[in-house]
Amino acid sequence: MSRVLLDVSGVSKTFGGVVANDRVSLSVPEGAIYGLIGPNGSGKTTLFNAIVGYHPLDAGSVRFDGAELSRLRVGDIARRGLLRTFQQTRVYVGMDCMANMRISAPGARAGLRGLFRGFDPETDDQAGELLEFVGLQDKRHVRAGELSFGQQKLLEFAMALMNRPRMLLLDEPTAGINPTLINGLIDRLRRANETFGITLLVIEHNMRVIMNLADHIYCLAHGRMLADGPPEAIRGDQRVIDAYLGAA
Numbered sequence: 001m002s003r004v005l006l007d008v009s010g011v012s013k014t015f016g017g018v019v020a021n022d023r024v025s026l027s028v029p030e031g032a033i034y035g036l037i038g039p040n041g042s043g044k045t046t047l048f049n050a051i052v053g054y055h056p057l058d059a060g061s062v063r064f065d066g067a068e069l070s071r072l073r074v075g076d077i078a079r080r081g082l083l084r085t086f087q088q089t090r091v092y093v094g095m096d097c098m099a100n101m102r103i104s105a106p107g108a109r110a111g112l113r114g115l116f117r118g119f120d121p122e123t124d125d126q127a128g129e130l131l132e133f134v135g136l137q138d139k140r141h142v143r144a145g146e147l148s149f150g151q152q153k154l155l156e157f158a159m160a161l162m163n164r165p166r167m168l169l170l171d172e173p174t175a176g177i178n179p180t181l182i183n184g185l186i187d188r189l190r191r192a193n194e195t196f197g198i199t200l201l202v203i204e205h206n207m208r209v210i211m212n213l214a215d216h217i218y219c220l221a222h223g224r225m226l227a228d229g230p231p232e233a234i235r236g237d238q239r240v241i242d243a244y245l246g247a248a
């Protein structure tokens with residue numbers, strides 16, 4: 001097995017009286033695709049936020065490639081190659097796809113001026129190639145707001161790839177997408193893992209998707225790590241089944 005890239009150890013986070021993460025630990029080896037599941041409110045998004053520096057931890061540590069992240073800011077963590085996407089897409093609806101890609105290039109956000117000044121050919125080449133990778137090459141000059149929700153998710157994924165991440169945390173990448181596009185998106189996630197070597201940790205409610213995609217699955221319930229194992233073990237784990245039935 002490859003070496004550990006992301007190592008979360010004993011992470012706790014409380015909001016007022018709500019214990020959203022209670023001493024959560026997990027680790028993801030470099031080059032793997034891991035899943036994170038759990039009923040609504042079990043603490044999955046809170047854990048993603050903790051990993052990428054959106055909020056300070058109450059306790060615990062997050063190490064990425066051996067370095068402690070828990071005191072770093074979001075931007076510093078992103079520069080180390082660890083990025084996340086969101087349940088709701090975050091594309092710029094008034095801009096076309098190319099402009100969305102350009103503004104996602106490292107350093108672009110620091111100077112909006114760059115948008116008007118034009119970008120270097122290398123950035124544009126990379127943007128074009130990645131739009132092609134996600135199947136949006138025909139939509140280069142279409143405003144993101146005119147894309148379907150599923151296409152916006154593909155665009156958001158391509159925007160994340162502009163940063164050449166080492167690891168992506170994906171928060172429900174298939175939520176709200178029609179079944180045809182879901183298969184395309186899964187295929188792209190797998191290819192990003194195989195072709196670019198990007199390690200993935202994926203929150204997913206769609207069991208068919210995560211069972212097919214992930215090498216290994218962690219399951220949270222009530223803020224705690226309930227179980228982890230290969231998909232076939234998780235599928236039959238009575239604790240996991242009970243957690244979902246109890247939450248239904």
Ligand SMILES: Nc1ncnc2c1ncn2[C@@H]1O[C@H](COP(=O)(O)OP(=O)(O)OP(=O)(O)O)[C@@H](O)[C@H]1O
Pocket residue numbers: 015016018019020038039040041042043044045046047
């Ligand atoms: N900023 C916040 N302020 C207060 N409570 C919060 C905050 N963020 C999360 N929580 C609470 O923490 C708990 C865990 O929420 P979280 O969003 O992490 O769960 P989740 O597993 O991602 O849920 P879902 O599957 O519905 O997205 C919930 O009880 C939620 O209400």
